[in-house]
Amino acid sequence: MTVLKRIILLGLVIGVILPMIPLFVWAFSGSWFYPSLLPQSLSLRSWSYVFHPGSRILEALFNSFFIAASVTILSLIVGVPAGKAIGMYRFKGKTIVEIILLSPALIPSMTVTMGMQVLFIRYGLSETLMGVILVHLIPTIPYMTVSMSAVFSHFDISFEEQARSLGAKSLSTFRHVTLPAVFPGMVVGAMFSFLISWGQYVLTLMVGGGRIVTLPLLLYSFAVSGDNSLVGALSLVFIIPSLVILVLSSRFLTGESSGMGGFGGV
């Protein structure tokens, strides 16, 4: 087991940390030409731009964070009950509901973009934070629902029954029995939602129209123009929040929980 853990750790380091090293070096480099291994000169040009008020990068950071957090909360509100319904109950038309819920994850969003754009404009939602949050829910709710239904399909309903027979009201049953059991699953689903929203480009551009500036939009402009130093700096700004979230939530991902049964329970 420890050997396996070490191999996994090594894989994580090689796969996740190593590719970030060039980004880090680029972010602080002035000029760096082939074939030298290290930059010829260092510079803070990119960072002075990151903190330049006209660059809108800090605004984008705030927007990205606000949108991703709201999307996560909203998809929890929709996804947890939906996951419970799919994972624990049989009802008429369940397959249809499942297909409807999961279809946004299966159909590429590009194909429906134009139609949705017109719809959002009609409802006065384009170029608003609310609109961007709503459109991000399209890809996040399926992920949240899938991970929650997986969790609930392994959740033993008799825990709840036991609590109820001992006199707990439905709210306290949820708080003291159901919630602790499914909490790790909620964390996984919430992480998915946050990161999907955090990295969203096409949908943000479509509804936000460039006016709602998020980090991926700014990053993409510079990636296209090949300004590696700025791309490096922006990528670091872009990656750090996701790393923080990963570290903070990692203790919930041990899999040692009565409600945590892995995926594939749909």
Added chain:
Amino acid sequence: MAPGISILSEVKNINKKFEKYALKRAIVVIPLLLTVLSSLSALGRSDEILPFEERYQTMDWEDIVAEADGQTLYFYMWGGNESYNRWVSSWFAGRLMEKYNVHLQMVPVDGPGVYINKVLAEKQAGRNSGGSVDLMWINGENFRAMKKADLLFGPFADRLPNISYMDESKLEFDFGYPIEGYESPYGAAQSVFEYNSARVPDPPSDMGALLEWAKENPGRLTYPAPPDFTGSLFVRHVFYYVAGGYEDFMGPFDEEIYSRIAPKVWELLNEVEPYLWSEGKTYPSNLSRTQDLLANGEIWFSINYSPDGAADYISKGRFPESIRTYMFDTGMIGNLNFLAISFNSNAKAAAMVAANEVLSPEVQYHAASPEGMFWMSPLDMERLPETYRRKFESLPLAPSRLPAETLNRFSLPEPGADWLTRIERDWQAEVLRK
């Protein structure tokens, strides 16, 4: 059972059902939210005064400036150059705010496709006012596409006082397509070749010589694959070279001329292909990939639309100091880029004020200076006040920058936009996938 209790139990029943059908609740809530929001945004719309587009032709410039006061202006532009972004969002926006109380918001996007689609979708959705895009940085094919689809406001260029600093002949056509006042100049572009002077002390003087040079120096030349903007520019120069001048391509597309010249161009390009970078098996996808190759010493030539691009890159450390620029003795293509206003903008007055302000000699001078953004001004130096002409002339030239006089003397016009589309399409078939 009392009726009250029966209702209560009914409600409980419904609640239970709802717990099971939690999804349905979600499905109900979202459209509900949408409806509420849309009705909220519908409130407070009033069309008491005539819209600006029905009044501006009879308004004095002072009245337009007065109307712009307090308007917020969303300026959609390509956001890939840090210097441009900085200049627009701080220096220029600051000036508009101070002078006219116009609040300019730069919206950096990765290409004109974004705002063309945006305005098009708004038109399709019937949003004829309050559009999200006010002012756009545009030219060529994109201008043509937007004007043809009636997505632009105008004519407005003739109403701008500072348009008098422009040479009128440059205000007629944009890539052969009639402008008719639907866009006003912003900057100029003059293509040059960037080359590595440490490797090539004496660069070839025309396209024919350059292609010959490429055969003697295998792997040291390439160009981005059209329809990339600069790749297509390179191929256009080959057309001019084969035809012996630009004159044939000035009118509307002519199949007879095209079929006489195009086969020779494809033959020439296919002949040199094995000697290009990576043996011509692949082409860089865009200008910045080509410039990376130049910076890293893999290739020694790269064509660029901006005569100041090399100086800008050297100052940022993206190019080594040894990069210089030059032009063919036979001339190289130049064009203008423009500002256009969307048909459904609510800040048309402010957009006109900004379009006018950007043409003032003082603003153009600052943009051109190294503190600005190494801008190439579209203004006609002959029409400027003496003091500004001197100031422009005394701008410090980076070693990699050609003097304005050279740039103007060797400048050639662009072919019409329909020539462009055909050339780009056929290059794919005749050179890339032959």
